[in-house]
Amino acid sequence: MKFINDWYPIIIAFVALMYSVGMGLTGHSEEAQYSAHWPGTILLFAIAIRQRRLTNIKGD
Numbered sequence: 840m841k842f843i844n845d846w847y848p849i850i851i852a853f854v855a856l857m858y859s860v861g862m863g864l865t866g867h868s869e870e871a872q873y874s875a876h877w878p879g880t881i882l883l884f885a886i887a888i889r890q891r892r893l894t895n896i897k898g899d
Contacts, residue, residue, distance in 0.1 A: 848885030852878035 843850075855877040863871035 848882055852881045855881060 855874065859871050859874040859877070862868075862874060
């Protein structure tokens with residue numbers, strides 16, 4: 840369970856990346872370009888949420 844709790848943003852971002860690649864390979868280039876932004880956004884939000892959690896735990 841700890842593995843999933845620590846790595847879930849990367850797993851979700853990887854799935855989104857594979858979705859985008861799959862869309863591109865099937866010829867849906869506009870949809871692939873749109874969904875190509877999802878992995879980066881997911882990872883950035885995960886970093887921000889994790890930083891907020893750590894600062895709340897430390898008491899700042």
